[in-house]
Structures are given as C-alpha cells and as structure tokens.
Amino acid sequence: MAEAVKEKPSSFAEVVENCCAQLRRRQIQGSLPCAKRTAEIMRALLTMQRHPDAASLIDDVRAVGYKLQAAKPVELAVGNIVRRVLHLIREEAQTEKSDSEADSNDAVPQGKADGKQDVMKSQGVEHLHANEVILTLGMSDTTYAFLREAARKREFQVVVAEGAPRYDGHLQARKLADAGIQVTAIPDSAVFAMMARANKVLVGAHAVLANGGAIAPAGIHMVALAAHKHSTPLVVLVGLHKLSPQFPHDPDLLYNDFRGPAEVADSDMQARGLPQHS
Numbered sequence: 001m002a003e004a005v006k007e008k009p010s011s012f013a014e015v016v017e018n019c020c021a022q023l024r025r026r027q028i029q030g031s032l033p034c035a036k037r038t039a040e041i042m043r044a045l046l047t048m049q050r051h052p053d054a055a056s057l058i059d060d061v062r063a064v065g066y067k068l069q070a071a072k073p074v075e076l077a078v079g080n081i082v083r084r085v086l087h088l089i090r091e092e093a094q095t096e097k098s099d100s101e102a103d104s105n106d107a108v109p110q111g112k113a114d115g116k117q118d119v120m121k122s123q124g125v126e127h128l129h130a131n132e133v134i135l136t137l138g139m140s141d142t143t144y145a146f147l148r149e150a151a152r153k154r155e156f157q158v159v160v161a162e163g164a165p166r167y168d169g170h171l172q173a174r175k176l177a178d179a180g181i182q183v184t185a186i187p188d189s190a191v192f193a194m195m196a197r198a199n200k201v202l203v204g205a206h207a208v209l210a211n212g213g214a215i216a217p218a219g220i221h222m223v224a225l226a227a228h229k230h231s232t233p234l235v236v237l238v239g240l241h242k243l244s245p246q247f248p249h250d251p252d253l254l255y256n257d258f259r260g261p262a263e264v265a266d267s268d269m270q271a272r273g274l275p276q277h278s
Contacts, residue, residue: 012048016041016064020071023078031077031206032141035241038068038081054093061086074257076207076215076244083245124150127235132156132199135232137191137223138163139172140204142237147202148179157182159198161191163219165264188219195226201234207244208236215255 019041022028028037045064051057065082072078128134128150136143136158147158158176160183162169173185186194195201201223205214214220214236227234246253 012044015044015048016067020067023068023072023075030141031075031242032239034072034075035077035081035239038078039085041068042081042085054089054096058086058089061089073252074254076246076253077241080241080244125153128154128156128200130155133159133197135159135161135191135194135198135201135223136172136203137161137169137188137219138166138204138217139168140237142204142239143202144172144175146237147176147181151179151181157184159184159186159194161186161188161219161223163217164188165218188222191223192226192229195230195232198227198230198232201227201232203234203236205236205238205242207242208238209253210245210247213248214238 019028019037022037023034028034041064042061045060046057049060051060061082065079065086068082069075069079124146128147132154134147134156136147138161150156158173158181160169160173160176162185163172164187170185173183176183203216203220203223205216205220207215209215216236224234226232
C-alpha cells in the first residue's frame with residue numbers, strides 16, 4: 001500500500017504560505033510557538049533569498065511580516081519578532097558603515113532570532129521567599145516554569161484559582177503538585193477571600209502593551225481588583241516576545257479570538273441548548 005509523501009516546499013513563497021495556512025487553521029497555537037515559527041521564517045528569508053543591501057532586506061522582512069500578522073492578527077508575538085529582526089538588521093547596517101569588511105547578509109546572526117527564549121524562570125529564586133503564599137489563576141506555562149524552578153530552593157504554597165470557563169487551573173494545580181509543590185485549588189469565587197492570605201500574585205498574560213497594560217485571559221481582571229483592594233503585589237510574567245509597542249486604542253489591535261464552543265462545553269450540553277421541535 002503506497003503512503004502519501006509530503007512534498008517539501010521548493011520556494012520561500014511556499015514556505016510563507018504554508019506557515020500562514022497553519023496560523024489560520026490554528027495548527028500553531030500559543031505565543032511562544034508562534035514566535036519560534038516566525039523566527040524560523042525570518043531565518044529562511046535570509047538563507048533562501050539574496051539581498052544586495054539592507055534596504056531590500058528590510059522591505060522583504062516587512063512584506064513577509066505583514067502576511068504572517070494578517071494570518072493571525074490576535075497573536076501579537078508574530079509582529080514583535082518581526083520588529084526585533086528589523087531592529088537587528090538596522091543595527092548591522094549601521095555597523096557596516098564603520099566596517100566595510102562585513103557582509104550584509106552574514107552580519108545578521110541567526111542565533112539572535114532564536115534568542116527570544118523565555119529565561120525568566122531562572123529568576124524565581126530572586127522574587128519568591130520561603131513560606132510565602134502565591135496565588136495564581138488558570139494555566140500558564142510561564143508561571144508553571146517560574147514556580148517549578150523557584151521550588152528547587154524555596155518552600156512556598158500556591159493557591160490556584162480554577163479559571164472558568166475553561167477550568168485549566170486544575171491542570172496547573174496537578175502539574176505543580178507533581179513537581180512537589182504544596183498546592184490548593186479554589187473556585188474563582190473564593191479569590192477575594194483568599195487574597196487576604198496571599199503574599200504575592202503571579203499571573204501570565206497574552207501580551208504587554210506599550211502603556212503597561214496586559215492582555216490576559218478572562219478572570220485576571222477580577223484577580224487584579226482583589227489584589228489592589230488587599231494591597232497585594234501582582235506580578236505579570238511574560239517573555240520578551242510578548243512585549244508589544246502597540247497601545248490599547250490602536251485600531252489594528254484585536255482582543256478576542258473566536259473559537260469553537262467545544263473547549264468549554266461538550267456536545268451533549270450544546271445539544272441540550274438547541275431548540276426542540278416536536
């Protein structure tokens with residue numbers, strides 16, 4: 001029986017179109033995977049196409065960046081990586097003016113595009129102290145990595161709010177418990193009552209905007225209001241790829257991503273909600 005063999009894209013345009021299709025179909029989800037994939041596309045642009053000068057390279061990076069961002073407007077990490085690459089190209093172009101021996105294409109290091117890895121998890125020991133009570137909401141890979149690394153040298157307790165309607169706080173609590181951290185899972189309605197016992201609030205976010213505001217999952221605003229009322233420090237954990245130069249009033253900024261109801265309601269619940277015809 002013959003098996004279907006996937007053909008590798010032969011041109012850079014096909015690589016970009018395949019990436020855009022994956023973004024539109026949600027085959028690439030999450031800020032970090034989108035940022036990594038964008039960096040790979042930028043690297044492919046440097047290796048698969050030749051550019052006579054930095055100006056032509058900048059034009060091509062901008063054109064590809066617009067396509068990728070249009071395929072997934074809600075994912076700001078895509079545009080952030082493109083801006084970072086443009087900044088690196090301009091820096092190298094300025095360097096070339098003083099060093100004529102440098103090659104414009106080789107001067108843009110590929111490693112810098114991969115340097116967007118989140119390294120904040122190693123700073124957990126500096127920000128958390130022994131016997132503290134940390135409150136968080138929902139599931140965040142960044143928050144989980146931060147707490148897991150800090151737990152290697154610090155002993156503390158974590159209170160996890162379940163994060164309705166997805167209830168991914170249960171997954172966060174399970175993963176923290178498997179890492180040997182003392183965890184208490186609570187409903188979202190108990191956040192205000194538990195805030196009086198918390199020493200610090202740690203939450204993840206989808207992006208941080210230019211005015212310091214954060215785009216975060218539903219429920220974080222409630223947690224922030226409770227922390228403000230109890231004067232509890234609130235720390236938002238994000239990687240560099242989530243820092244955006246856009247403002248909340250930017251007309252191109254999208255806050256909501258329309259998704260299917262299957263993530264919060266099973267098929268039986270959806271069927272019961274449909275009108276019954278006799």
